[in-house]
Amino acid sequence: MATETTTRARLRWGLLDAVVVVFALIPVLWIASLSFKTPATLTDGKFIPREWTLENYRTIFATDQFVRALVNSIGIALIATLIAVVLGAMAAYAIARLDFPGKKLLVGVSLLIAMFPQVSLVSPLFEIERQVGLFDTWPGLILPHITFALPLAIYTLSAFFKQIPWDLEKAAKMDGATQGQAFRRVIAPLAAPGLFTTAILVFIFCWNDFLFAITLTSTERARTVPVALSFFTGASQFEDPTGAICAAAVVITVPIILFVLFFQRRIVSGLTSGAVKG
Amino acid sequence: MAEIVLDKVSKRFPDGTDAVRDVDLEIADGEFVILVGPSGCGKSTTLNMIAGLEDISSGELRIGGQRVNDKAPRDRDIAMVFQSYALYPNMTVRENMAFPLRLQKLDRETINSKVEEAAKVLELTPLLDRKPANLSGGQRQRVAMGRAIVRQPKAFLMDEPLSNLDAKLRVQMRTVVSRLQKQLGTTTVYVTHDQTEAMTLGDRVVIMRGGQVQQVGPPQELYDHPRNLFVAGFIGSPSMNFLHAAVEEGKLRTALGDVPVGDRLRRELEAADAPRELILGVRPEHFEDAELVDAETRQRGLEFEAPVEIVESMGSDKYVYLTVEGERASAAELEELAADAGAADLTGGGANLVTRLSAESSVTEGENRRVWFNLEKIHLFDPANGRNLTLHEGRAAGALAS
Numbered sequence: 001m002a003t004e005t006t007t008r009a010r011l012r013w014g015l016l017d018a019v020v021v022v023f024a025l026i027p028v029l030w031i032a033s034l035s036f037k038t039p040a041t042l043t044d045g046k047f048i049p050r051e052w053t054l055e056n057y058r059t060i061f062a063t064d065q066f067v068r069a070l071v072n073s074i075g076i077a078l079i080a081t082l083i084a085v086v087l088g089a090m091a092a093y094a095i096a097r098l099d100f101p102g103k104k105l106l107v108g109v110s111l112l113i114a115m116f117p118q119v120s121l122v123s124p125l126f127e128i129e130r131q132v133g134l135f136d137t138w139p140g141l142i143l144p145h146i147t148f149a150l151p152l153a154i155y156t157l158s159a160f161f162k163q164i165p166w167d168l169e170k171a172a173k174m175d176g177a178t179q180g181q182a183f184r185r186v187i188a189p190l191a192a193p194g195l196f197t198t199a200i201l202v203f204i205f206c207w208n209d210f211l212f213a214i215t216l217t218s219t220e221r222a223r224t225v226p227v228a229l230s231f232f233t234g235a236s237q238f239e240d241p242t243g244a245i246c247a248a249a250v251v252i253t254v255p256i257i258l259f260v261l262f263f264q265r266r267i268v269s270g271l272t273s274g275a276v277k278g
Numbered sequence: 279m280a281e282i283v284l285d286k287v288s289k290r291f292p293d294g295t296d297a298v299r300d301v302d303l304e305i306a307d308g309e310f311v312i313l314v315g316p317s318g319c320g321k322s323t324t325l326n327m328i329a330g331l332e333d334i335s336s337g338e339l340r341i342g343g344q345r346v347n348d349k350a351p352r353d354r355d356i357a358m359v360f361q362s363y364a365l366y367p368n369m370t371v372r373e374n375m376a377f378p379l380r381l382q383k384l385d386r387e388t389i390n391s392k393v394e395e396a397a398k399v400l401e402l403t404p405l406l407d408r409k410p411a412n413l414s415g416g417q418r419q420r421v422a423m424g425r426a427i428v429r430q431p432k433a434f435l436m437d438e439p440l441s442n443l444d445a446k447l448r449v450q451m452r453t454v455v456s457r458l459q460k461q462l463g464t465t466t467v468y469v470t471h472d473q474t475e476a477m478t479l480g481d482r483v484v485i486m487r488g489g490q491v492q493q494v495g496p497p498q499e500l501y502d503h504p505r506n507l508f509v510a511g512f513i514g515s516p517s518m519n520f521l522h523a524a525v526e527e528g529k530l531r532t533a534l535g536d537v538p539v540g541d542r543l544r545r546e547l548e549a550a551d552a553p554r555e556l557i558l559g560v561r562p563e564h565f566e567d568a569e570l571v572d573a574e575t576r577q578r579g580l581e582f583e584a585p586v587e588i589v590e591s592m593g594s595d596k597y598v599y600l601t602v603e604g605e606r607a608s609a610a611e612l613e614e615l616a617a618d619a620g621a622a623d624l625t626g627g628g629a630n631l632v633t634r635l636s637a638e639s640s641v642t643e644g645e646n647r648r649v650w651f652n653l654e655k656i657h658l659f660d661p662a663n664g665r666n667l668t669l670h671e672g673r674a675a676g677a678l679a680s
Contacts, residue, residue: 168364
């Protein structure tokens with residue numbers, strides 16, 4: 001009886017999982033499939049390409065605009081992520097551990113920023129950045145990215161910091177650690193999963209951003225991949241760029257997947273188990 | 279190793295609550311002192327102030343003759359065992375125990391030998407390479423103690439270290455703690471809310487209530503000569519019986535009969551501001567089955583008859599619960615104690631007496647039994663301030679003392 005129900009439950013869950021995975025992955029796989037097709041077979045409606053080709057990939061890497069955009073994207077997203085996570089960690093640590101005046105205000109304001117529709121800020125940002133000379137530069141994109149990623153970072157990180165028992169920090173102090181040593185050797189290793197989770201979320205946010213990237217850039221100097229994609233024209237003007245766009249889409253999905261896979265090993269839940277009773 | 283002196287130490291929190299008020303305490307070198315009291319009495323705050331985890335609002339704290347008020351915990355050279363153990367989950371047992379030594383920048387060999395030695399004392403050697411998550415509660419507790427003893431600090435502070443263990447393990451660990459402290463001879467301050475731990479472990483016990491020290495002394499002295507109602511009710515298990523007593527014509531009218539008073543007490547009760555109502559306190563073991571009391575002993579006590587409600591046979595003796603008519607004793611201290619025991623809402627009619635009679639007693643449930651109690655051992659308290667009136671120069675002498 002018991003085994004029967006578990007088998008059935010497993011079947012039901014397996015089916016449900018399969019539906020979700022298929023639903024999420026079909027479009028991605030379709031794009032991957034398109035990127036390997038020749039222009040002639042592009043519209044044949046077959047999932048498995050009849051003729052495999054790497055021509056599309058050759059095309060995009062041959063054009064300077066895509067490579068430049070890729071470099072811009074990676075650079076801007078990494079720098080923004082790094083700064084947002086470091087600042088966010090400090091703010092979140094203070095929010096989780098200290099009772100300082102204006103704490104509620106800080107949390108409220110950061111929530112407000114997260115809720116603010118980005119599109120309403122685009123025009124003022126455009127004007128400001130042109131005035132101060134940040135328009136079409138890396139910092140010109142990094143700054144708004146940080147602004148919008150910080151609330152996210154603060155929220156996720158403070159939740160993680162709150163989970164770490166305060167006794168551990170006290171114990172470290174009693175064992176002879178300074179505040180800094182306690183943070184570095186005890187708290188930070190335990191908060192690592194939180195830091196990586198936040199880093200991934202922020203990185204994806206920066207990487208996928210289209211709105212800021214298209215309004216605050218005008219040349220290859222700071223244009224990121226999502227924007228470059230929209231300007232794609234293929235090898236020649238008379239060619240249909242669908243294959244190339246798909247190839248580019250696959251290329252920009254890969255870093256995200258690598259990023260997540262790389263850090264996922266470090267996101268081990270229950271890392272704090274055994275610290276305190278329970 | 280060093281003595282710890284608290285000189286009028288107080289703690290006031292920013293929200294205005296006085297957690298600890300003017301605590302004076304001298305803990306001698308190598309002494310094992312227990313801070314005990316109900317929750318919220320300020321015992322943990324006091325410990326945290328000694329540790330340096332809480333600031334001292336006023337007063338002075340000296341460790342080894344040196345004022346340490348403004349020193350960080352790491353500069354005080356004291357180790358602490360936390361109620362939650364607070365083991366570092368990302369480190370193995372060995373790394374946990376080595377952590378304080380590594381912070382002292384000792385060389386690898388010294389660290390290793392010290393860790394191995396401490397592990398041997400606590401029988402942790404086979405567990406050294408495990409992570410805390412893979413240890414049982416008792417093992418984690420031992421690792422926490424190992425981390426404290428490994429660097430041979432001036433003093434140990436323990437914050438309810440055994441309260442997370444199950445009852446059987448707690449008794450076992452109690453002897454481990456006791457043996458360890460004697461072996462190392464390190465000054466130890468131990469916080470607990472468990473009066474059994476307080477009685478069995480310490481050289482001296484400090485009873486706290488509402489941020490103030492009620493009484494300090496060796497366990498037996500607190501038990502025999504409680505300074506006030508709170509101490510009397512807190513120490514002892516089962517706890518002391520309290521009954522209402524009215525002062526009438528040089529006698530005390532109680533539910534157990536009229537209790538005569540000796541000259542000294544009479545003089546005190548004749549004073550103009552003397553209380554007209556008292557609380558009579560009798561410990562369970564000072565009752566006896568009247569049949570088993572010889573004539574000579576009978577003289578020193580009083581007999582009464584009461585219906586027997588429940589008999590619990592413990593083998594060595596019998597706990598007999600008697601119902602007596604009459605008013606319940608009431609005082610702020612008693613209510614606080616009841617609340618701490620979680621029994622504040624258990625108010626039956628009349629009063630229940632817990633008595634501890636000899637195993638030979640033939641008492642049975644439901645019958646009316648004649649029971650004797652020792653007048654030399656009773657205590658009388660002033661309900662207004664809780665003071666023990668039978669106490670003379672620190673010794674309790676019963677009601678008859680002249």
